[in-house]
Amino acid sequence: MTTSTTPNPPRHVDVLVIGAGIAGINAAYHLKHSRPDTTFAVIEAHESYGGTWLIHTYPGVRSDTELYTLGYSFKPWTGPPYASGEAIRTYLGETIEEFELTSHFFYNRKVVSAQWSSEQQLWRLSGTDSSTGASFEITTNFLWMCHGYFNHDKGYTPDWPGLDEFEGRIIHPQRWPENPDLGGKKVVVIGSGATMATLVPEIADECASVTVLQRSPTYFFQSPNVEPLADQLRSLDTPEEWIHDIIRRKSVAEMKSLTDIQQQFPEMSASALISMVAAQLPDGYDVASHFTPRHLPSEQRVCRILDGDLLKKISAGRVTMVTDEIETFFRGGITTKQGTTIPADVVITATGFNLSVLGGISFTVDGSEVDFSKSVTHRGILFTELPNFAWSFGALRLSWTMRIDLVSQYLCRLLAHMEENHFGVVQPVVYPEENSPLHEFINSSQFNPGYAQRSRNLLARSGSTPEWQLSLDFWAESDQLPDANFLTNSLQFSSRGKP
């Protein structure tokens, strides 16, 4: 297993990757294999690798998509398709070791500012070493942001009325305490998404009561945690690399069919999902209130329940659903707008994330502060206003990693193009007449998770053509991105050493 020692990073690298989660490890793999002469480092604020899968330790934390696609194309997944946070982190650690990436990773280093100099054609980054409190600096020609999409320091908790008066304990799953002390307690879990659905079955039996308080319901798909084709192939002694590739292709094809069906037949998809849940609940259960979402299935991720665990706990009377809004907290619990009083010793706020805009780093270009919301994205990877800068943003309709992999390959190709042509700088240039009006970074009519809705004004904009948009269509993008031409008016290159 990779250790988390923190040697000093080099003073300068050709490419600097920020973040040692799924995306940063993927970037490191591709840099090492496609750009063997490029120097690079991965700088990580936490004490170790894993990102999402390091900081989330709440009971039941696991993937919501299967690991044949959440894992990497180059490292077979050999366990059950849906995996615990710990198993995912083990897989990521093995990846770092197996592909000899360890020496490129530098932990406990939080980058706080980045300054671009056009004259020097480089970024100067500074930050703090959290293990010593000392500051550090590093320069790079190309900055590759793999900071994910949510702020790791603090989860999102709405500012509910009366919160200060509540005398019980409040826990956000993003910072799960070592001793939550839930035994025999009246617990309210606020939230409706994947975190709620995975946490609640795990704690339901130890608590005196568990009430899920949700403002609006989510779609659930339920399945066992098995992949019969993988098991069959394994029984035939098929090499793990083949099994991984076959199941990965199968999953991507299935997700495509599902997405097409959800988009072409939204009402039918909605009622099929709702019926699947209703079939697992006792006769007469109020499915209309608690499991009939107001959005369409294609607009947010459909959460997965394994072996019906959440529904079994509801059916057994261990979990009560309340679909309503919070009126106020009081000393002993919560009152809802429709007048329900829910007593609580502990409230778990599974209410999601705060968006991380540029990893909390303040950016300047030639001394001028960058306002990210004024920049326009090129393919959801590069950004106007930010030279030699990229963000690995993953897939939203299937496993995050599937798009991360495409982006890594695109960026390695871009770096090769720059080297071959002696270019020192690349920057997208948007022509307003071709690109107005501007739109949101994530098109909310197609996909509208809460964190993006709450922070849409902070993110970069999209233009009117696919070249200027974050694609939500992985299948189209996986055809286009590998051949995307860099000789386009919208990418401006400057020769090396000539600003």
Ligand SMILES: Cc1cc2nc3c(=O)[nH]c(=O)nc-3n(C[C@H](O)[C@H](O)[C@H](O)COP(=O)(O)OP(=O)(O)OC[C@H]3O[C@@H](n4cnc5c(N)ncnc54)[C@H](O)[C@@H]3O)c2cc1C
């Ligand atoms: C509980 C949970 C379950 C999920 N399940 C799935 C799933 O099943 N399928 C799926 O596709 N997605 C899932 N996701 C989304 C998940 O976040 C992504 O799949 C993926 O793990 C994100 O990887 P990442 O490397 O892009 O970002 P992250 O995992 O967020 O890692 C980013 C890293 O960058 C570091 N960083 C940020 N800013 C700085 C800075 N200024 N200086 C230094 N370091 C910095 C952070 O410390 C962090 O380690 C889930 C998310 C959660 C929270």
